[in-house]
Amino acid sequence: MELAVENLAVSRGGVPVLEGVSFTLTAGQVLILRGPNGSGKTTLLRCLAGLQPPLAGTVSMPPEAIAYGAHADGLKSTLSVAENLKFWANIYGTGEITRAMNDFNLTHLGARPATNLSAGQKRRLGLARLLVTGRPVWLLDEPTVALDQASVKMFADAVRAHVAGGGAALIATHIDLGLEAAIFDIGACRADPDSGAALVGAFDEAFE
Amino acid sequence: MIALLIRDMRLSIRAGGGFGLGLAFFLIVTVLVPFGVGPDTAILTRIAPGILWIGALLACLLSLDRVFQLDFEDGTLDLLATAPMPMEGAVMVKALVHWLVTGLPLTLAAPLLATLLHLGAEGKFWLFVTLLIGTPALSMIGTFGAALTVGLKRGGLLLSLLVLPLYVPTLIFGAEAARRGSEGMAVTTPLLMLAGITAGAVALLPFASAAAIRINLR
Incomplete structure (x- = not known):
């Protein structure tokens, strides 16, 4: 299993933001995506x-x-924590939520409606969803927003367990997660918004 | 897909889900019309099928902007788009839930409320039949409109403007069949046209709606 990205160019709202993005992510690897705000991490x-x-x-x-x-x-x-997670587990056909609830310390919150959760607890529930997808590659966009130190460690442990089991993760974040990870800075891949070639591409896309 | 159906039904029944909203609106319209038109039973009987059909149509319209908007705002739609479920299937489920929450209750309540408009037994029967056949088309066309406006904040008005013209054929044939039925005339032609519109909408619009959502998510 390998996620190889070659010479990728992406646009946001018709304006090219990144070009020439190339990296490889293999099983058991974590890649941290860095770049200033607005550099195109989410778009990528x-x-x-x-x-x-x-x-x-x-x-x-x-x-x-x-x-x-x-x-x-x-x-x-209006759904409880367990109902929210169970829904995604059913959608992905895994159906099993006990481990995800344990790993993110949500078991005691199971019956509570999601509206009564704190921001950090909501985030933990959102991250627990990744465990029930059963998919090998995780793409995470600022996963640690609203998490306290203990929860960040809990999250890092979950990522570590995931890659140890043959998975991989690409994480856009600004903080140090304490993971054995390569760092990929997309600052060097910034596209020229006015470049002619990119504009032709956007034009073609509109008529596809 | 079953999971999505169960979740959406559960959401619609819980607080703030909008279950019964369309039904309450339909009830109010039907109660108000006799006050506005006057107590002349002959006139009421004559206009009843049309009024009830328009009431049902507007009640359907009322809850359309919720079909995708809430899922779009809290990010669920993005996650559903990346889930192992075709977007066409998700659209079908959304339309089905909309019908179960508004169309079906309206259809069941219409014969009862038709009493207020002095509609005869035969008229009630045909009203029930035409609504049963026609309301799935209203939900499906409405879901398409909701898919087109999913990225827009406060897109409710635009949604109504888009969807109402598309509702015209359903309204014409539905109300016509119900009127003919209540007057004891043959209903076959408008009823078949109505069924054709519903079948066509259910067959084609999921693909159009799914394409519209994918474009709006970019």
Whole structure:
């Protein structure tokens, strides 16, 4: 299993933000994505997750192998913690939530409606969703927002266990997670918004 | 897909889910019309099928902006798009839930409320039949409109403007079949046209809606 990205170019709102992005992520590896605000980390992750088509370049892995953890957790406030998680487990066909509830210390909150959770607890529930997807590659967008130190450690342990089991993770974050990870800085891949080639690409995309 | 169906039904029944909203609106419209038109039973009987159909149509419209908007705002739609479920299937489930929450209760309540408009037994029967056949088309077309406007904040008005013209054929044939039925005339032609619209909407619009959502998520 290998996620190889070659010469990828992506755009946001019709404006090219990144070009020439190339990296390889193999099983058992964690790659930290760095770059200043607005540099295109989220756009890159959305593209890899299959939510938007790339302007150019190739991604070796189909979106079906990828679990995407976005900024928003996708929680329903009137459903309980267990119901929220159980829904995603059923959608992904795994159906088993006990381990995910344990790993993110949510078991005692199981019956509580998601609307009564704190921001950090919501985030933990959102991250627990990754465990029930059963997919090998995790794409995470600022996963530690609103988490305290203990929860960040809990999250790092979950990532460690995931990659030890043959998975891989690509994490966009600004903090040090204490993981054995390579760092990929996308600052060098910034696209020229006015570049002619990119604009032609955007034009073609509109008429596809 | 079953999981999505169960979750959405559960959400719609819990607090703030909007179950019964369309039904309450339908009830109020039906109660108000006799006050506005006057107590002349002959006139009421004549306008009853049309009024009840328009009431049902507007009640359907009322809850359309919730179909995708809530899922879009809390990020669920992004996650559903990356889940191992075709977007077409998700759209079908959303339309089915909308029908179960608004269309079906309206259909069941319409014969009862038709009493207020002095509709005869035969008229009630045909009203029930036409609503049963026609309301799935209303939900499906409405879901398509909701998919088109999913990225827009406060897109409710635009959604209504988009969807109402598309509702016209359903309304014409539905109300016509119900009117003919209540007057004891043959209903076959408008009823078949109505069924054709529903079948066509259910067959084609999930693909159009799924494409619209994918574009809106980019």
